[in-house]
Amino acid sequence: MADTVLEIRNLVKKFDGHIILNDLDMNVQEGEVVVILGPSGCGKSTLLRCINGLEEIQSGSVRIQGKEISGTKENAGLLRQKVGMVFQSYDLFPHLSVLGNIMLSPVKVQKRKKDEVKEEALELLKKVGLADKADSYPRQLSGGQKQRVAIVRALILHPEILLFDEVTAALDPEMVREVLDVILSLAKQGKTMLIVTHEMQFAKAVADRIVFIDEGKIMEEGTAKEFFEHPQTERAKKFLHVFSFEDVR
Amino acid sequence: MVDFAYIERVLPLYERAAVLTVQLGIEGILLSIVIGLVCALILYEKIPVLRRFVMIYIEVSRNTPLLVQLFFMYYGLPKIGIVLTPEVCGVAGLAFLGGSYMAEAFRSGLDSVENIQRESAYSLGMNRMQAMCYVILPQAVSTSIPAFLANIIFLLKETSVFSAISLMDLMFTAKDLIGLYYKTTESLALLVVFYLMILLPVSIVGAVVERRVRYAGFGA
Numbered sequence: 295m296a297d298t299v300l301e302i303r304n305l306v307k308k309f310d311g312h313i314i315l316n317d318l319d320m321n322v323q324e325g326e327v328v329v330i331l332g333p334s335g336c337g338k339s340t341l342l343r344c345i346n347g348l349e350e351i352q353s354g355s356v357r358i359q360g361k362e363i364s365g366t367k368e369n370a371g372l373l374r375q376k377v378g379m380v381f382q383s384y385d386l387f388p389h390l391s392v393l394g395n396i397m398l399s400p401v402k403v404q405k406r407k408k409d410e411v412k413e414e415a416l417e418l419l420k421k422v423g424l425a426d427k428a429d430s431y432p433r434q435l436s437g438g439q440k441q442r443v444a445i446v447r448a449l450i451l452h453p454e455i456l457l458f459d460e461v462t463a464a465l466d467p468e469m470v471r472e473v474l475d476v477i478l479s480l481a482k483q484g485k486t487m488l489i490v491t492h493e494m495q496f497a498k499a500v501a502d503r504i505v506f507i508d509e510g511k512i513m514e515e516g517t518a519k520e521f522f523e524h525p526q527t528e529r530a531k532k533f534l535h536v537f538s539f540e541d542v543r
Numbered sequence: 544m545v546d547f548a549y550i551e552r553v554l555p556l557y558e559r560a561a562v563l564t565v566q567l568g569i570e571g572i573l574l575s576i577v578i579g580l581v582c583a584l585i586l587y588e589k590i591p592v593l594r595r596f597v598m599i600y601i602e603v604s605r606n607t608p609l610l611v612q613l614f615f616m617y618y619g620l621p622k623i624g625i626v627l628t629p630e631v632c633g634v635a636g637l638a639f640l641g642g643s644y645m646a647e648a649f650r651s652g653l654d655s656v657e658n659i660q661r662e663s664a665y666s667l668g669m670n671r672m673q674a675m676c677y678v679i680l681p682q683a684v685s686t687s688i689p690a691f692l693a694n695i696i697f698l699l700k701e702t703s704v705f706s707a708i709s710l711m712d713l714m715f716t717a718k719d720l721i722g723l724y725y726k727t728t729e730s731l732a733l734l735v736v737f738y739l740m741i742l743l744p745v746s747i748v749g750a751v752v753e754r755r756v757r758y759a760g761f762g763a
Contacts, residue, residue, distance in 0.1 A: 346666050375668035385663040389681045398677055399667040451668060 297324045297359070299455050299486050300345065305354035307337070307344055307510075314340045316510035317354070322455060325484045329491060329501035329518075333533060337510045338490040339382075342457045345488070346379050359454060375404065378448030382460040384440035386432040386447070392419070393428045396447045404451065411450070418446045422476050438469025442476055449480075456480070458489040474500075494537050498522055506530050549726050550733065553716075560716040561737050567630060567710070568699045568741075571637025575698065576691075578638060579645020584675075586646070587653045597646070604643035610704045612636045617708040629710045637698055644694045652687030653679065692749035699742055713737050 300322040307315040314337045322328050330338050343349040345356055347363050356363045363373045386395050396415040400406045419425050422442040432440055441461055448456060458477065462470040474496050481487065481500050491497055497504065497518065504521040506514040506529075514521065514530045525531045582597045604612075613636040616627060627635070656679050664674035706715035717734040721727050 348662055348665060371665075371668045371670045374666055377666070379663075379666040381659060381663065381666075383659055385659045387660065387663070387678055387682075389685065399669060402673060402677060403668045447667065 298322070299324050299326075299359060300488070301355075301357040301360070302345070303355045303357075305341075305344060305356060306352045307340055307349060308352050314510050315344065315351075318507075318510065318512060320505065320512065322486060322488055324454075324486055327481045327485075327487045327489065327500055327502045328505055329489045329497040329503070330505050330507055331491075331494075331497060331521075331533070332507035332513075336508045338507055339459050341507070342379065342459050342488065342490060345455075345457060346377050347374060371403065375399075375451050376454045378451060378453035378456040380441065380444045380448055380456070380458050380461050382463050384432070384437060384444065384464075386435075386440050386443055388432050391429050391431055392424070392435070392443050395432070395443060396450055399447070400450055415446070415450060418449055419443075421479075422446055423472070436469060437465045438472045441465065441469075441473045445473075445476055445480075455486045455488060458487065458491070460490050460492065462491065462493060494522070494534075506533070508533075546726055546729055549724065550729055553720055553730070553733070556716050556720070557713065557733050557737050560711055560713045561741065563710065564699075564702050564705070564712045565741060567633045567705065567712070568637070568702045570634045571702075572641060572695055572698050574634065574638035575641025575645050575694075578642030579647075579649050582642060582646035583649035583653060586650055601643040601646060604639055609636055609640045609701050610707055612639055613704065613708050629705075629708045632708055633702070633705045633710050637701065640701065641694060641698045644697070645691065648687045648690035648694055649683065651690065652683035652685075655686045656682045689749070689753040692745070692752060696742060696745055696749065699745065700738075703738075 298321055300320070302318060302320040305315050305318040305320075306313070318341070320328075330341065332338050340349060344351050345358075345363070347356075358373055358376050361373060363377070386392075387398070390398060393412065393415055396418070397408070397411050400411040400414075401408055416425065416428060419428055422445065424439060424442055424446075427435060427439060427443075432443070435443065444461075445456075461477075462473050465473065470493065474493065477487070477489070478496075478500055489497075489500065499518075501518045503515060504518050505512055506521065506525075506527075508529050514525065514527050516526075521530070522534065525534055582601065585593045585597050613632055616632045616636060617629065620627060660678055660682065661674050664678040669677065702712060703714040705712040706718060709715070711719075713734055717730045720730045724730075
């Protein structure tokens with residue numbers, strides 16, 4: 295049996311009295327790819343932010359490899375290195391080159407050797423098809439290229455789990471593809487990932503397990519096949535209906 | 544007629560005064576940059592108590608003329624036993640005035656950095672300090688450069704009131720020479736030329752840097 299990388303118990307998150315996440319439980323095993331689906335405002339992004347310690351939680355626990363991440367300010371940085379996160383908006387540091395962006399944290403935070411980090415950075419850039427962009431600056435890149443750099447920047451810290459928060463939501467269709475291909479190849483390599491997306495075909499292709507969230511709760515979960523072909527709850531059926539079109543002529 | 548012999552004779556006096564002006568100006572500006580940066584960080588990080596003091600300081604500094612601040616230090620403070628040399632008063636006054644302007648420049652730069660930048664830094668394992676030093680501050684400083692250079696020019700011009708506390712700066716020298724020789728035109732023309740020689744290069748550098756920051760940005 296694989297180790298549990300992420301363990302969430304009775305997670306409650308409130309914003310100004312509004313309950314965003316309501317007593318949520320979830321496990322992610324090593325090597326597993328879990329896709330979170332749900333209508334907008336259901337708490338998907340908030341969930342990822344809680345896992346990364348960017349949001350304070352009101353009660354419950356979030357553990358990475360058995361270590362509590364919330365409320366532990368001192369080693370928050372240490373634990374966050376175990377959680378790689380890629381955001382929806384391209385969040386590269388504009389004042390640093392691509393290589394500078396990728397190398398900043400391994401060198402300054404993890405205190406690894408510059409040469410070794412650079413070598414790995416170039417290797418990873420090659421894998422995502424951006425070997426020639428190492429010295430470019432973020433503003434010279436397309437959205438899809440920026441997102442791929444952001445993925446490399448998260449990968450190089452060797453996180454135990456990668457969180458993707460609607461990473462393709464702000465991209466043009468062709469760029470969506472190039473970014474999703476990178477994530478698919480990570481899945482093939484057996485990386486543990488938790489993905490929030492609105493790309494249903496991609497979800498189907500990449501997910502070991504689909505988790506459907508609404509109103510801050512897990513409404514339904516199962517394999518991609520189960521979920522897309524035989525959704526159990528009315529809520530999930532309604533949600534999936536949004537993505538299908540009937541002929542009008 | 545312009546009296547060139549007079550100009551030649553007083554030129555060394557102007558040179559000495561210009562050196563003093565630039566020297567005190569640079570010292571005051573460097574101090575004001577440090578004060579400004581510290582104040583801006585206190586405001587940005589919303590540090591309790593200190594934040595109140597900084598806000599009061601900024602209001603006092605921005606809403607009183609430098610001349611009044613200098614008089615207070617030079618003529619007021621000795622009454623309570625603090626006697627400062629004119630040089631110290633000049634530098635301290637400039638730093639007191641400039642600190643608040645620099646603080647505002649840095650603060651608007653800090654505010655312009657989007658929150659997602661800080662969050663990305665955190666999610667890459669950086670702590671507050673590292674996020675500030677490596678991610679937020681470099682972006683904030685480059686955004687504040689135009690305002691920052693405008694402040695430097697403003698502060699250099701403000702040094703002209705130093706003459707009021709008997710510092711032998713350019714203004715003092717000109718007024719002194721006018722009183723002695725009554726060569727008003729020559730003395731004032733030299734004053735203008737010397738100020739231009741100090742400030743024009745700064746302005747030109749400022750214009751170039753500003754254009755780069757605005758139209759090119761990083762990676763140009």
